[in-house]
Amino acid sequence: MKKPVNILLFVGGLLILLILSRLPYVTEPDEDLKELRVEYTTEHVPSVDHRKFAVLKKDFSAPQEVTEACISCHTERHTEVLKSAHWNWERESYIPGRGILKAGKKNLLNNFCIGIGGSEVSCTRCHVGYGWEDKNFNFDNAKNIDCLVCHDNTGDYVKAIATAGYPVPDVDLNAVAQNVSLPKRANCGSCHFYGGGGNNVKHGDLEKTLFSPTKDVDVHMAIDGPNMDCVVCHEAENHKLQGKMYSVSSMNHDRVTCEQCHGEFPHTKSILNEHTVKVACQTCHIPIYAKVNATKMSWDWSTAGKLRDGEPYTVEDEDGNHIYRSIKGSFTWAKNVKPEYSWFNGTADHYFIGDKVDTSEVIKMNTLNGEYRDRNSKIIPVKVHRAKQIYDCCFQLIIQPKLYASQEGEGGFWRDFDWHEAAQKGMESAGAPYSGNFCFVNTEMSWPLNHMVSSKEKSVSCKECHTRDDSRLADLDDFYMPGRDYNSAIDFTGVALIILTLIGVILHGLIRLVSNLNKRTKN
Template sequence: MKGNTKKSAVVLSILISLSLIAPPAWAVPAWRDSGDDSKRTGRPVDADGDGFSSRKDCNDNDPTVYPGAAEIAGDGIDQDCDGADLIVEACVDADGDGYTDPACGGSDCNDADAGVYPGATEIAGDGIDQDCNGVDLAATTDSTDPHAGLTYADYPGNCLSCHNDEAGEMMESTHYQWLGETPDMVNQTGVRQGKLTTAVNSYCINIEGDWPVCGTCHVGRGQRPDEAADNAQNVDCLVCHNDNYASQRTRLADGSMGVAAPDDSLVQNVQRPNRANCLSCHAKAGGGDAVKRGDLSLATSTNTDRNFDVHMNSAGANLACQACHVFEEHKVIGKGSDLRPTDDISRGAEVSCLTCHTDKNTREGHETAKINDHVARVACQTCHVPVYAKVATETYRDWRSHHDGSPADASALPGHPYTEKLADLIPTYRFWNRTSDNALLGDDASRTYNADTDTWPTSTPMGDITDGKLYPFKYKTAMQPKTRADHRLIALNTFEYLKGSGNVNTAIAQGLTAMGYPPDEPYDWVLTDTYQMLNHGISPAANALACADCHGGIDRMDLQGDLGYALKADRSSVCIQCHGTKENKSFTVIHDKHVKDKQYDCSNCHTFSRPERGLAMNGVGIED
């Protein structure tokens, strides 16, 4: 269970999705493999599923190539089948400012205005994003820069003199409190939860005893939010409003958070948060770059590759985080399935793709009808995040050993636990109804124990084939200590482990004491697991999953074995509801015959229904 057992499948699926190799033989019916299904239908086949048969499609092995497709200049490929590639010269710098339109692979967010380009001087409050960073600069009432004369020695008082209300907003946010309301949790709904107190995960387990390390990513100036005598003075404005400060911020000798050698430019040059500010913490969660989330890394702040992230690449859309994670009064929407608090109850936790892609959940939203059949039950991310961990992410952690594999015993030195990291991974797929069962400190872990996998979950998405949409997740495991008698996951003192003796037995004893147990309470080592929803690293539409990626085999997802699409009885019993046993044909042929042609609802053959599709019941059923 250490690592990813589908490594070879990752490579195969990626190659298939990029059309570098043909799908395996088992994914293609015999008539389709021949390039001609005239024996069955009298019509040529559309091999790549782009809506054009091989008679009209100049490359029927590439779904991005068909008559009328968007042409990419200078790539040597005739996408629109007009007989020639679009010459690069046709993609010009229309406004002559030295930057071309994103459609040409450039980074000019308005190629009709010579005053708008990456790095242009921003004009505050005019509603125009001159420097293409995703936001306009806030207006000021002064004719001169109000920050020009500020000194770092007066920080944060000089910020609070004008922005005390904003500091008050921050103090009420989940970013500062590390606690919040939990309407999306099925475990102790209504109880304020968060990493400051009761949250348990498969990374550093719990914050108990380790504010000095865990608190380095808090948006305060060093003190815990529940211990700061003056909360407003503890708000660290610059960690979000100056990216140079954010990149240098560290725990200082006096326990405060700040910059070792600050200068006045840090308070004089402030800006709205950008990706670098956000990722200075969010990309390094869990102990290092890309360790925790699997779809965020420091490279996300500066990458120029659309294949790395179609939304957050500086040569393309170049979106700021808050373009999707919209802030109101310093409270933000959006969170993963493994995060407990909802910051803004009035707006909820979901960031919807439909805010920008307004029609994509309709029956006509995509050009391919087959895709439109899926939108009610399959999340956008499922098709548009075909791989994750473009920078290697942690897939397994073991506190019994240090990072070099040596035992974490009395002979050890402090350091990070043993971890395994992998890159370019296939997601794990689960139905999710947007509620989760996440572990809390003091929980009876046997409540969620999974005997099939012998794992003790710390975060589980709720839902099934009848409840929720299919989402992609990072799946990660860890070896953690658990009390033997009453099954409580132990919040070992990670500061003792990481910065103190490095002895895991000492760290566990201290953790037991903090939890109210004797230091010698018997315990066992158990395997925990967690699911973390994937939302970033969206690939270009041309690289989205194709039908065969999911329906051609079980390398990517086992629809029948894992996800609930099995027949409600053995095949022969299901078939004779309406007719005798038929020739054993491919899934695509059988599915199209019954659903597309006969308009039968799924419940005729399966244990679930799809009422949103308006299909018919045939009146014959088998007892479940």
């Protein structure tokens, strides 16, 4: 009698272990969130009052003099900036198949305004420096660092259009210099919300609404919520900010992640925590993007150059979005967009100027690496921007056209509307060849979505993915997902088996019934 009891105990113990092992590592998420809220709503109190420094009271005749004044106290900070991606617009990267190289806006092309080469004076309005007018800009000259664009807290410091990063002439440099502190979202947003030539053109999840959004738009930045500034998540040490966008970045480091605050298993339900091995937080928690203002979804350069009475013109839709501009072509926009989805392991490849590509498939301006079988990959939401852009059909190169010129006759497409000249000048500035033959090709670019995080109530629900028809993940077909996938042979055989069995038992039963009735009538 003792033996079976022992075995029962053994089996029971095994069972308890089995069940325990199913329990997730649950911290108390609500407690965590409370702590996070306390931590991130604490106001930064500056340790010095810049209004009291004599060096900031002198008459500044040029913004570089402000920079020198900054450096006179912050004696080594400029060396940090000189190493930063904000300054260099490139990072040393290892890309499989290419090796170690510098990658950034100097040598990558996109499918918005394509490339900065030849158009620097206009593009570098968003450079943290002064005077990057062409490729001869000296990246070692610390005097040209623009400290103010990031550290101004007056909101009055504005960089001028097409002047290589200089501020508008009437800015009060003393007032700005005396009111510097940590970057606010107004600083970051002045460039990052307007990339591509207008509000929300590029990202889709970063736009002017985030200066003061409600909780419906973004739970973190909400002014009726934790009201977090950009630099709360995008922490910086020695002027190296965490976080990157894979339109120009390639490597899996220095990223900002949700997990750095929320942990890897943030849900109370283990069924949700189980998803985090393969599904990024953003996938469920950013159900839609471009929640307030539309974002540009496609750009057709091939229609650019039409003139009315010899003048370029613009057509807007009812919301004021440009749908045609002579200088840029035709656009489509969308609001409240459902993302597309992609496997992503944190590494990316890009179209580098000079890469030969054929047009048998849509050309990818950036490639997010990853697949189901890759253990570092997770599903992420992306905005895919599709374009038709200029291409050298002989040399099989994407062309970087010179777009901006200060006056006519310099080859800038936006003044002369001559694709040949623009291609010639733009490729020359990149040191790349141009055959003289161009056409327009379809391209795609993927922008991972990380902002405009919705409340948990509005997150993507199970059935939006785990469903046979119209699954959000319909395009990710390299794995089996319950509820979406099935094997038609097994399902057909299974259903047939059930139906045949039903028919069988019904027939058998009927015959029994009939023979029984016969027997009774005989009796």
